[in-house]
Amino acid sequence: MTAPIKFGEGDGTLQAVGGMEGLTKLVHAFYRIMASNEDYRPLFDMHPQPIDTSIDKLILFLHGWMGGEKMYAKKYGQIALPRAHAHLHVDDSNRMMWLNCMSDALQECGYSADLREYLITQLSVPAGRIQQVSEMMRGNEA
Template sequence: MTTLTPYEAIGGEQAIRSLVDRFYFYMDILPEAQGIRAMHQPSLASARDKLFKFMSGWLGGPNLYMEEFGHPMLRARHFPFAIGEAERDQWMLCMNKALAEMIMDPQMRTHMQAALQHLATHMINQETERLP
């Protein structure tokens, strides 16, 4: 019995390109995502390329990101940006909308959403102010 990687199970390169394109589409148009959109360059081409390459390897496909840039070191690479719960939630809003458009097994979608939520939470580098 052959077990498919998540990369293969969701449709490989074409599916990941579509997911990343839709993710950035939502980041670009949703008023609720203005905070994270403002953290990006006016052109999303470089971010789109890097996220595609990262997602490829992260999902078990070709390690395109590592081949070009080395280990992702996600927290270190994102440290110049103030990321709190609001930014994480904006990122996840865009990703969840993009995932909802993908044709895939519902269990795979749920697993990906949980894994990406965990990853996005790991990127938080700012304390959230707590009211007394």
């Protein structure tokens, strides 16, 4: 009998989303929902077009973040999330929009409530840091 996958341990989270195939499906759903839902469209419009590079970057980043190989760094170099988003004005509304869109994508992909809750809770940390740094930088511009 196999032990249940433990999110956050080793590559347990990556396994829970279905490895690279599941992660790719999730990220594509995330950006499709963002583009097609007027509530999330402001986020989509923040991204450079065509959207392919943003999709690739999120897949590779999340692959490492979920315990897999650090593929983002191999292709794009090291990342500091607040610095990578420094050109954007990210407020509380944008942060919540991003998390809600990801929550919708997780739901659409049929992940368990436990995994959805775990991921949104964990993703809230870097999303909050991006918002904090953005607001601090914007405050310095005033």
